[in-house]
Amino acid sequence: MTEDLWESHARWWQREFTDGVDPEYNEQILPLVAGLTTGFEKILDIGCGEGQVARALPGNLSHVFGIDRSRAQVAEAVDRSAGEHYAQASASALPFADETFDAAVACLVFEHIIEMSTAISEVARVLKPDGRFVFLLNHPLLQTPGSGWVEEHTSETSIQYWRIGQYLVEQETIEEVELGIRIPFVHRPLSVYLNSLTDRGLFLERMLEPAPPEGFLERNHAYRSARHIPRLLVLVCKKQ
Ligand SMILES: C[S@@+](CC[C@H](N)C(=O)[O-])C[C@H]1O[C@@H](n2cnc3c(N)ncnc32)[C@H](O)[C@@H]1O
Secondary structure, X not given: OHHHHHHHOHHHHHHHHOOOOOXXXXXXXXXXHHHHOOOOOOEEEEOOOOOHHHHOOOOOHHHEXXXXXXXXXXXXXXXXXXXXXXXXXXXXXXXXXXXXXXXXXXXXXXXXXXXXXXXXXXXXXXXXXXXXXXXXXXXXXXXXXXXXXXXXXXXXXXXXXXXXXXXXXXXXXXXXXXOOEEEEEEEOOHHHHHHHHXXXXXXXXXXXXXXXXXXXXXXXXXXXXXXXXXXXXXXXXXXX
């Protein structure tokens, strides 16, 4: 089900979020990932989509590989390639030998993967010792389904706060992100991700929670009141 929906909506993703049209990618995600992978030579982009993260990686792009489960995403990545290599594959069965890569990146992918722990095992398997995993997620704590900005006004008081949904409940949802576009999401508490990483020898080196960038707030005025609530979580892990 998950894979079918990404296959049918690949064009929507490419149109709405890639090729320079999305400020969160342009102003925040792509520069962050480029900085965090500087100095690593052979890099794997897991769930690469049409390749915008892979293309933004520093160094020699012929050492960059991307995989995605969607045929339509991989076809577009190949068309847009600036030298990187792509293959259609699942994150839970990476088509690479053990200890192939110096670094791996997964950008906004694991919240769509049901077999999360198998996919994390695969990341650990294909990384070389001391390899880096740059793991970007929709912030699992603050963006739990059902979260959002609330304003309550009575004649005496005015209260504003960020509501958090049912954080501890692991759940698969299909969200209609715009009319006719239904995308599957899996919510997991942050501890589930962190314990899964450490159980497989991927230890946290650094955690980033950047504020939403200005370009995003300009387009989403309703989020301005919540500008101190991050949307993105970045975990930088080292394989030991
Ligand atoms: C939100 S898009 C992100 C694409 C890309 N990482 C980027 O940041 O531009 C999520 C991608 O994950 C891919 N995906 C979902 N489940 C996957 C899986 N099990 N294995 C590999 N890719 C998967 C989808 O096909 C889709 O291209």
